[in-house]
Amino acid sequence: xxxxxxxxxxxxxxxxxxxxxxxxGPEYEKARKWMTGETNAAIEGTLEAGATEVVVADSHGxxxxxLLDELHEAAIIIQGSPRPLGMMAGIDNTFAAASFIGYHSxxxxxxxxxxxxxxxxxxxxxxxxxxxxxxxxxxxIAGHFxxxxxxxxxxxxxxxxxxxxxxxxxxVIVKWAINTTAARSLTxxxxxxxxxxxxxxxxxNLGNIPPLVIKRPIRLEVDLIQPLSVYSAQDIPxxxxxxxxxxxxxxxxxxxxxxxxxxxxxxxx
Ligand SMILES: [Zn+2]
Numbered sequence: 001x002x003x004x005x006x007x008x009x010x011x012x013x014x015x016x017x018x019x020x021x022x023x024x025g026p027e028y029e030k031a032r033k034w035m036t037g038e039t040n041a042a043i044e045g046t047l048e049a050g051a052t053e054v055v056v057a058d059s060h061g062x063x064x065x066x067l068l069d070e071l072h073e074a075a076i077i078i079q080g081s082p083r084p085l086g087m088m089a090g091i092d093n094t095f096a097a098a099s100f101i102g103y104h105s106x107x108x109x110x111x112x113x114x115x116x117x118x119x120x121x122x123x124x125x126x127x128x129x130x131x132x133x134x135x136x137x138x139x140x141i142a143g144h145f146x147x148x149x150x151x152x153x154x155x156x157x158x159x160x161x162x163x164x165x166x167x168x169x170x171x172v173i174v175k176w177a178i179n180t181t182a183a184r185s186l187t188x189x190x191x192x193x194x195x196x197x198x199x200x201x202x203x204x205n206l207g208n209i210p211p212l213v214i215k216r217p218i219r220l221e222v223d224l225i226q227p228l229s230v231y232s233a234q235d236i237p238x239x240x241x242x243x244x245x246x247x248x249x250x251x252x253x254x255x256x257x258x259x260x261x262x263x264x265x266x267x268x269x
Pocket of ligand 1: 009134
């Protein structure tokens with residue numbers, strides 16, 4: 001059994017602020033230690049569930065956060081950017097399951113801890129009319145390859161987001177959002193224990209979890225915060241502007257949608 005784990009930073013226990021998640025942040029070194037700790041707990045639980053190969057994708061910011069000298073020796077680690085499929089680099093149809101650690105809720109309507117969708121440009125993102133954040137979008141990338149999302153760890157707002165989209169995905173809450181920069185949190189050690197047990201349980205009951213397959217063709221709708229970003233993306237072939245905020249594109253599958261989304265983000269930089 002091969003298992004894929006994508007690790008973000010905003011949803012790690014103890015993380016509440018830009019000071020934790022930005023490379024130059026005064027508390028970044030502490031936060032990457034907690035991120036590595038939760039990743040190790042996930043790797044251990046995955047191995048105990050019978051995995052023969054664990055691939056970990058370091059998926060926050062510049063994608064070089066995990067402390068390799070402290071990381072469980074059994075994992076294969078994907079680090080650095082840019083890279084194809086971004087936070088889901090390396091996923092393919094040979095994996096039995098995907099898991100997300102340190103994930104956060106989407107931009108827009110939820111005041112989750114450090115909530116956003118990929119970049120600060122996005123207000124909202126929809127696939128065939130369904131609003132998704134990074135969790136939903138990345139689950140659909142895994143679903144493209146027939147890979148189910150088995151497990152998610154993060155705050156209570158990403159928990160709610162995944163619960164409505166993928167009710168059979170096992171979830172662990174490591175902190176509860178008070179607002180976007182404050183939370184009630186488990187200690188890193190207790191969060192690690194919960195992740196260890198949660199992912200192990202999820203992977204031993206994998207049969208029940210269907211992959212998130214988005215019906216093709218796929219209509220992408222992106223609401224951007226700045227009208228200038230909307231304007232700048234109009235040169236991308238196939239893109240249609242609906243109004244000062246919204247762009248749409250219809251693509252054959254998630255691979256095409258993912259490429260177009262990255263072009264939209266790059267155009268708006
Ligand atoms: Zn993120």
